[in-house]
Amino acid sequence: MSETADRDGDQAWFEAIEKTFIRLRGAPLLLSPADWQVARRWRRQGIPLELIEEALKQVFLQRAERGARGKVNSLRYCAPAVEAAWGEMKELLAGASHHDSGEPPDLTSRLRSLATALPDTVPDCDRVRREILSLSGTPEAIEKKLGEIESNLLQRSAAELPPSARAALEAEVDAALRRLSGRLSAEERERTREMLLRRALRRRLELPELSLFANPTP
Numbered sequence: 001m002s003e004t005a006d007r008d009g010d011q012a013w014f015e016a017i018e019k020t021f022i023r024l025r026g027a028p029l030l031l032s033p034a035d036w037q038v039a040r041r042w043r044r045q046g047i048p049l050e051l052i053e054e055a056l057k058q059v060f061l062q063r064a065e066r067g068a069r070g071k072v073n074s075l076r077y078c079a080p081a082v083e084a085a086w087g088e089m090k091e092l093l094a095g096a097s098h099h100d101s102g103e104p105p106d107l108t109s110r111l112r113s114l115a116t117a118l119p120d121t122v123p124d125c126d127r128v129r130r131e132i133l134s135l136s137g138t139p140e141a142i143e144k145k146l147g148e149i150e151s152n153l154l155q156r157s158a159a160e161l162p163p164s165a166r167a168a169l170e171a172e173v174d175a176a177l178r179r180l181s182g183r184l185s186a187e188e189r190e191r192t193r194e195m196l197l198r199r200a201l202r203r204r205l206e207l208p209e210l211s212l213f214a215n216p217t218p
Helices: 003-025 033-045 049-066 075-097 106-117 125-133 139-159 163-178 186-204
Strands: none
Touching: 003 033, 003 049, 003 075, 033 075, 049 075, 049 139, 049 186, 106 125, 106 139, 125 139, 139 186, 163 186
């Protein structure tokens, strides 16, 4: 690959992070030189773009749930979350690399923990457990598939909620959004509402977060 192609790839990678950060923030922001140094460090470390974007999303979602005031004004604020997630992924990669030597792969045990934590009350529980246990490939590919399984599971679970339970769930989410009144655009408010609704539904139904990087508990 030529030096020009390398630079173009780096620029596209940096711009993707900047675009995700600004979208989640809900307002334009020029990243500081220190922020760009953080992004360059992530690039040198080989942190996957998908992992960075997921970690950024979780930072902003947790702030929304807490009703945190003000906006995040620096990419550096998110660095601990990104680098913690990368540390966990590296451990998984290291465990998977020892599979041929007879050591138990961390990915297999992790998937087993997620499948075991799935409560019997979820729709088609046994089938979903088998699907989780059958996953294979790189951590990135497995994480993507787990996200798809979780989305389908939450959609089915929400559809089966009694109307009163659904109303209580939406009231809980609306109360959290009221704490953010005036600080979200209409688009950002709808996106935040959807994320909060998913998390509230998962807690109410005692569903674990289907992720290689989360505790296998609701």
